[in-house]
Amino acid sequence: MRRSQRPRTPGLALVIADDSVLLREGLQLLLGEAGHEVVATVGDGPGLVDAALEHRPDLAVVDVRMPPTHTDEGLRAALAVRRRWPEARLLVLSQYVEVSYADDLLATGERGIGYLLKDRVTDVDEFLTSVDAVAAGGTVLDPMVVRQLMARRSDPVARLTPREREVMALMAEGRSNGSIAEALTVTLGAVEKHTQRIFAKLDLAPDDDAAHRRVLAVVRFLRAAG
Known part of the structure; x- marks a missing residue:
């Protein structure tokens, strides 16, 4: 993992949702070092919904696949948060490109939405730039997702x-x-x-x-x- 050397604007309140304790702790450390505050970490979809609606963070970082079936529970929980709190900022991380997931996210509105492959986290500077952008209301899509969206949009x-x-x-x-x-x-x-x-x-x-x-x-x- 390459450490970021670029100064950033600190102070975001964040929720992390991932069933991997190791990844949760790694993200919490990384974001804390960047000057942000992780107000809650959870390991399943219902926990994300509860934490997001309770803390109203500047951004929720969400893994797509969480218990019990490890298919799309994280995504569905993120969409549930967006339905109940339309201003929610969501940065979804996925192990694989699933264009339909990006479609579902964008269908909730194109502000404050991000969809990245987990590999992008290894480039810390790029990842933190994405965190800042989505929290500010921007839209960040992984380049691989963009390419597949363009290729498959007609189907x-x-x-x-x-x-x-x-x-x-x-x-x-x-x-x-x-x-x-x-x-x-x-x-x-x-x-x-x-x-x-x-x-x-x-x-x-x-x-x-x-x-x-x-x-x-x-x-x-x-x-x-x-």
Whole structure:
């Protein structure tokens, strides 16, 4: 990890959400040395929501994958924070490029949003610059994310999250929402929310017949998979 030599404006209040104790402590040390105050560290999505709404930090640094399934719990928690507190500043860290995650973040508004690969943290100067920018209301996207956004923006199926793709795959098997909920061990309400977001991302009008929308969604999904 390369240490930053550039002076910065200190004083941000930050929340860190990551299930890795080592990474949480490393980020806390790094940000503290830069003159910022970490007001809370948490290891799961509900903890992030609680800490962000309680402390109202200048910025929350959030890992995408957290317990219990290590898929997109961190992202979903960040989006929940943004819904309840639209002014929240969020810097999301991910191990891999998932363009759909960036899409979901940008859908909440383009101010105070960041999406970086975790590898960027090793360049301390670049990472702290991103922290400052997002806390000030800017938008910071990893260059790899930008390239993939440009390449895939025309494909609506590419905007689906990994969980939405799981729902679509089961829908393609002809399963009902109840059966999908049972297979994924989630509530029926959660599946219904996923399907509504899928329809919206695939530009399927809400005034269409529900069964017809499911068929159209499955057709578009299978064409993309093929």
